[in-house]
Structures are given as C-alpha cells and as structure tokens.
Amino acid sequence: MKHDSFNESAEMYLKTVSELAVNEGPVPISALAGRLGVSTVSATEMVHRLQDHGLVEHQPYKGICLTECGYRQASEVIRSHRLWERFLADDLGLAWDEVHSLACRLEHATDPKVTEALDAYLGYPATCPHGNPIPRHHSTPSEPEDCPLTELRPGDSAVITRVHPESDELLEYLADLELVTGTYVSLFEVVPFNGPLVFKERERTVYLGLEAAALVFCKPVEEA
Amino acid sequence: MKHDSFNESAEMYLKTVSELAVNEGPVPISALAGRLGVSTVSATEMVHRLQDHGLVEHQPYKGICLTECGYRQASEVIRSHRLWERFLADDLGLAWDEVHSLACRLEHATDPKVTEALDAYLGYPATCPHGNPIPRHHSTPSEPEDCPLTELRPGDSAVITRVHPESDELLEYLADLELVTGTYVSLFEVVPFNGPLVFKERERTVYLGLEAAALVFCKPVEEA
DNA sequence: CCGGGTTTTCAGGTTAACCTTATCTTACAA
DNA sequence: TTGTAAGATAAGGTTAACCTGAAAACCCGG
Numbered sequence: 001m002k003h004d005s006f007n008e009s010a011e012m013y014l015k016t017v018s019e020l021a022v023n024e025g026p027v028p029i030s031a032l033a034g035r036l037g038v039s040t041v042s043a044t045e046m047v048h049r050l051q052d053h054g055l056v057e058h059q060p061y062k063g064i065c066l067t068e069c070g071y072r073q074a075s076e077v078i079r080s081h082r083l084w085e086r087f088l089a090d091d092l093g094l095a096w097d098e099v100h101s102l103a104c105r106l107e108h109a110t111d112p113k114v115t116e117a118l119d120a121y122l123g124y125p126a127t128c129p130h131g132n133p134i135p136r137h138h139s140t141p142s143e144p145e146d147c148p149l150t151e152l153r154p155g156d157s158a159v160i161t162r163v164h165p166e167s168d169e170l171l172e173y174l175a176d177l178e179l180v181t182g183t184y185v186s187l188f189e190v191v192p193f194n195g196p197l198v199f200k201e202r203e204r205t206v207y208l209g210l211e212a213a214a215l216v217f218c219k220p221v222e223e224a
Numbered sequence: 225m226k227h228d229s230f231n232e233s234a235e236m237y238l239k240t241v242s243e244l245a246v247n248e249g250p251v252p253i254s255a256l257a258g259r260l261g262v263s264t265v266s267a268t269e270m271v272h273r274l275q276d277h278g279l280v281e282h283q284p285y286k287g288i289c290l291t292e293c294g295y296r297q298a299s300e301v302i303r304s305h306r307l308w309e310r311f312l313a314d315d316l317g318l319a320w321d322e323v324h325s326l327a328c329r330l331e332h333a334t335d336p337k338v339t340e341a342l343d344a345y346l347g348y349p350a351t352c353p354h355g356n357p358i359p360r361h362h363s364t365p366s367e368p369e370d371c372p373l374t375e376l377r378p379g380d381s382a383v384i385t386r387v388h389p390e391s392d393e394l395l396e397y398l399a400d401l402e403l404v405t406g407t408y409v410s411l412f413e414v415v416p417f418n419g420p421l422v423f424k425e426r427e428r429t430v431y432l433g434l435e436a437a438a439l440v441f442c443k444p445v446e447e448a
Numbered sequence: 449c450c451g452g453g454t455t456t457t458c459a460g461g462t463t464a465a466c467c468t469t470a471t472c473t474t475a476c477a478a
Numbered sequence: 479t480t481g482t483a484a485g486a487t488a489a490g491g492t493t494a495a496c497c498t499g500a501a502a503a504c505c506c507g508g
Contacts, residue, residue, distance in 0.1 A: 009465065029485075042466055044486065049464090061474055061485060092341035105333040111326050117316035233495065253455075266496055268456065273494090285455060285504055 008108040011077045012036060013046055014055060015107075017066055018074035019165045026063025075135040080115045081107040082128035087118060089129040096129055097175035100166050130171065131162025131181040131217070146217040149185075149197060150210060157186040158218035170215060177206050179216065232332040235301045236260060237270055238279060239331075241290055242298035243389045250287025299359040304339045305331040306352035311342060313353040320353055321399035324390050354395065355386025355405040355441070370441040373409075373421060374434060381410040382442035394439060401430050403440065 016035050020027045033043035047064055050056045055070035066074060084103035088094045094102065110118075119134075127133050146161040160183045163174065174180060179199075188200040196207040208216075240259050244251045257267035271288055274280045279294035290298060308327035312318045318326065334342075343358075351357050370385040384407045387394065398404060403423075412424040420431040432440075 007464085038465085039467065040485075041468080041487085046465075088338065088341075092338065092345050094337065094341055098337070102335050102338055105335065106330065106338075109329040109333040111329065113318065113322070114312065114316065114326055114330075117312075117318055121316050231494085262495085263497065264455075265457085265498085270495075 009046070010050060010053075010055075011073070011108050013043075013050060014066065014070055014074040015077045015081075017056065017064060018071065018078065021066065022164070026059055026065050028063045029058075032064070076112065076115070077107050079119075079135045080110040082132060082134045083115060083118045083122060083125075084110070085128040085130070086122050086125050086134075090122070095175070096180050097168075097171040099129060100171055101168050127162070129181065130164075130166055131160075132164055132166070146219045149187075149208065149213040149216045149218055152187045152197070152218070152220070154187050154189045157184065157221045159184050159221055160216060160218050162217045163215060164217065165215065170212060173212065174216065177208065179206065179208065184221070185218070233270070234274060234277075234279075235297070235332050237267075237274060238290065238294055238298040239301045239305075241280060241288060242295065242302060245290065246388075250283055250289050252287045253282075256288070300336065300339070301331050303343075303359045304334040306356060306358045307339060307342045307346060307349075308334070309352040309354070310346050310349050310358075314346070319399070320404050321392075321395040323353060324395055325392050351386070353405065354388075354390050355384075356388055356390070370443045373411075373432065373437040373440045373442055376411045376421075376442070376444070378411050378413045380444055381408065382444045383408050384440060384442050386441045387439060388441065389439065394436060397436065398440065401432065403430065403432065408445070409442070 013032065013036065016032055017027050020031055020035065029043050029047060030040050032047070033040045036043065038046075047056060047058050050070070051058050051064075054067055055073065056064045056066055058064045081103045084106045085099045088099040088102055089096060119136075124136075125134060149158070149160075152158060160179060160181050162181060163170065179185065185199045185201065185206075188198045188205070190197055194210055196209045197213050199206040199208065237256065237260065240256055241251050244255055244259065253267050253271060254264050256271070257264045260267065262270075271280060271282050274294070275282050275288075278291055279297065280288045280290055282288045305327045308330045309323045312323040312326055313320060343360075348360075349358060373382070373384075376382060384403060384405050386405060387398065403409065409423045409425065409430075412422045412429070414421055418434055420433045421437050423430040423432065
C-alpha cells in the first residue's frame with residue numbers, strides 16, 4: 001500500500017501547503033486553492049484524497065496541516081526545486097527571474113537519486129538563488145533571522161536576503177527593479193495610507209508596493 | 225492554433241515513432257503500442273489525436289509517419305533526453321544503465337531554453353552515453369557507419385559504439401555483462417539454431433542472445 | 449480469389465483532476 | 479445571539495488517456 005512517489009498534482013499541493021504553513025497554524029483550503037489557481041471545491045476534493053493517503057490532516061473549518069510523511073514529501077520536492085534553481089542559474093547561466101518556473105517543471109520529474117547527486121555536484125549549497133534554504137535530511141531548518149522590508153524604518157539600510165514565497169510575476173518585477181538577493185537598499189520613506197516604500201540608491205529611486213515588500217526579506221545593516 | 229508544446233504522453237508517442245522509424249517506412253501502430261505498453265486501440269486513438277494536430281500522418285493499414293512538425297518535436301525531446309543522460313552520467317556520476325530512465329522523466333519537463341543552455345554547458349557533445357547522436361537544429365543526422373553485432377563473423381573484433389533503441393532492461397543486462405559503449409569485443413562463435421553470440425575476452429566468455437545483439441552496434445576493428 | 453491474421457473502428461467503461469451551481473454548516477463579530 | 483461570510487458538501491459535467499470486447503475492413507500468401 002505504498003504511496004509510490006506521488007504525481008505532479010499532489011506534489012504541488014503538498015509543496016504549496018508547506019509554503020503557506022510558515023506562519024504556523026493550519027492552512028485554509030481557500031488559500032491553497034487561490035495559490036494553485038483551482039476552485040475551492042477541487043482543492044477540497046484533492047485534500048481529501050491526500051488525507052486518505054495520510055499526507056495531510058484536514059480539520060474542517062480550520063485548515064490543513066501536513067503529516068510527518070506529507071512534510072517529508074513536500075521537503076523533497078522543495079529541495080529538488082531549489083537545487084535545480086541553483087544549477088540553472090549558476091551553471092547554466094539562466095536568469096535569476098526565470099529559473100523558478102523552469103525548476104517548477106523539473107522538480108516533479110526528479111528521482112531522489114538525481115536530487116542527491118545534484119546536491120553533491122553543487123557542493124551542498126545553503127540556499128536557492130532567491131535566498132531560500134535548501135532542506136536536507138536530518139537538518140532542522142534553522143529559523144531565518146531576516147525580516148520583511150516592511151519592517152524597516154525610514155533611514156534604515158539593509159541587504160536583501162530572500163524572496164518568499166516565490167512567484168514568476170514577483171521575481172520578474174523585482175528583477176526589473178534590480179531588487180535581487182544581495183542588493184543593498186536604504187529606505188527613504190514610507191508613503192502614507194499604505195503607499196509604497198521608497199528606496200533611494202545612488203542616482204536611482206525605487207518604489208515598491210507593500211504587497212511585494214512583505215514578501216521580500218532583508219537583513220538590516222548598521223550605517224557606516 | 226499553436227500546438228503549445230505537447231504533454232508527456234504525446235511526446236512519448238512522437239519520440240517512439242521517431243525511434244522506430246529508423247528502418248525507413250511507416251511505423252505500424254501495433255509496434256508503437258507494443259513499445260509504449262498500451263493497447264492498439266489506445267494507440268490508434270492517440271495517433272488520431274496527433275494527426276489532428278498535424279504531427280503525424282496515418283495511412284490506414286500501413287502505418288504512421290512523422291510530419292515535418294512532428295519530427296521537429298520528437299527531435300527536441302530526444303535531444304533533451306540525450307543531453308540529460310550525458311549530464312547525469314558525466315557530471316553527476318550516475319550509472320551508465322540508470323541514466324536512461326532518469327532522463328526519460330526529465331525530458332518532458334525541460335524547456336527549450338534549458339536544453340539549449342545545457343547543450344552549451346556540456347560542450348555540445350556528439351552522442352549520449354549509449355552512443356546515440358544528439359540531434360541539433362540545422363544538422364542532418366549523418367548516417368552512422370556502425371553495424372549490429374549480429375553482422376560480425378567469428379574471428380572479427382569490434383568496439384561497441386551504441387545501443388539502439390535504449391531500454392532499461394537491455395541497458396541493465398549489458399551493464400551486467402560489461403558490454404558498454406567503448407568495450408572491445410571479439411566474436412568467438414555463433415551458436416547455431418539462433419543461439420547466442422559467444423565473445424571471448426581476456427579470461428572471460430560472454431554469451432549474448434540474438435535479440436539483444438541486434439540492438440547493439442559496433443565498429444569492426446582490424447586485427448593487430 | 450479467398451480465408452486467416454492484422455488493423456481499424458465501434459461501443460461502453462474507468463480514473464484523476466478539474467469545473468460550475470447550489471445547498472448546507474459553521475465560526476466569528478457586531 | 480444572530481447574521482453573514484467563509485467553508486464544506488452534494489450533484490452533475492468535462493477532458494485526456496487509458497481499458498475490454500466485439501465487429502468490420504483490409505492485406506497478402508497460398
């Protein structure tokens with residue numbers, strides 16, 4: 001009665017639950033459905049299927065959590081995803097903002113054997129090109145010490161550390177603004193009434209909406 | 225009316241037709257079905273779908289041929305397959321007889337952009353680890369000058385150049401016998417009544433059935 | 449030229465993953 | 479506490495890719 005390495009669809013569900021679960025607590029099905037671009041009815045159906053396989057636990061009207069087994073499978077997919085991103089970006093020279101969607105397809109076609117070998121080949125990198133940690137067996141993911149850009153105060157400086165959760169549109173948008181991981185930024189002002197954050201860099205001014213800023217994390221830097 | 229990069233199933237059909245089409249002439253649907261492990265009815269259905277998309281041409285009771293467009297798509301899949309095999313074997317160090325099935329999954333998840341970059345990264349290799357040529361745009365695949373092991377006469381010596389078509393069982397079997405590409409063999413005798421070929425190598429004797437031998441190609445070597 | 453074996457088609461069935469519409473049920477907040 | 483929005487379920491439909499079984503069309507060798 002093995003759940004023989006799941007299919008793409010199931011993997012996407014598990015991965016997405018894992019991504020949305022960072023803020024602790026059960027993930028509402030509507031959030032899942034929204035992120036996956038399916039109806040809540042479809043998502044509910046699928047969640048039940050996954051529950052039957054012992055991969056998630058659904059508490060009606062609350063949300064869903066991954067079981068131990070579901071978590072392991074999700075991690076495996078995420079691991080493969082982030083390793084491919086590293087390979088595509090570092091070795092194949094593909095763009096920072098396109099490796100995400102390319103890896104999204106490869107991740108489901110990757111045998112654990114390949115993931116393992118790829119990890120070794122890349123020298124066990126700590127993170128993907130967008131700064132997210134690469135899960136490894138027997139390594140509890142240490143709490144990241146970064147904070148979203150939205151927590152900066154005017155005058156603060158910081159280095160962008162990661163983007164989470166990743167999505168094509170966001171990454172493309174950030175790449176356009178040249179706000180990629182490793183970029184140094186200093187916050188000039190926060191426009192009132194939920195207006196954008198304004199960053200001033202040598203000769204350029206960048207406006208970043210709150211929605212986007214909440215998904216970009218950074219590590220504050222002491223002024224020189 | 226784009227046929228927007230096909231799905232896995234269709235790609236497998238195209239790829240398989242391409243593989244079976246080496247012996248010129250239309251490929252019978254039964255052969256296709258056999259190779260893909262589906263019923264002839266299912267294969268017929270699918271072939272009709274592919275025909276509707278202008279990828280193959282089906283001549284009833286004769287067989288099917290790839291159209292220009294179908295051929296291009298098949299080549300793209302094969303190209304990606306063989307490049308992945310090279311990468312998995314040469315860079316990741318995975319075994320000669322397992323990279324085939326691993327690449328079989330990756331090939332359908334590979335964007336042309338990735339194929340292109342991978343090709344460059346690998347230095348535009350001429351063949352996959354099993355000796356089959358890697359198709360490239362604007363390069364007519366030059367006729368290979370090798371012949372199947374079955375054409376050797378007792379006393380002949382040769383170097384194994386490729387295995388075609390590839391399959392898990394065959395590759396595993398050959399790996400067991402240490403009859404991989406590049407191996408030097410000399411034919412000792414051919415057992416009558418469709419018996420196996422007998423190769424004698426320093427201290428070892430290898431028996432290879434006719435079925436298998438017909439799929440292994442070699443280039444004869446003049447005796448020293 | 450005819451009959452047996454291969455191909456094709458027809459009919460009907462299955463599964464997974466979706467969909468919509470509509471009707472409950474529940475949680476929470478005013 | 480009660481109304482409403484969010485969530486769950488029910489019912490019925492779609493599509494792609496499979497399946498079996500059975501009938502019809504065709505090809506070719508004797």
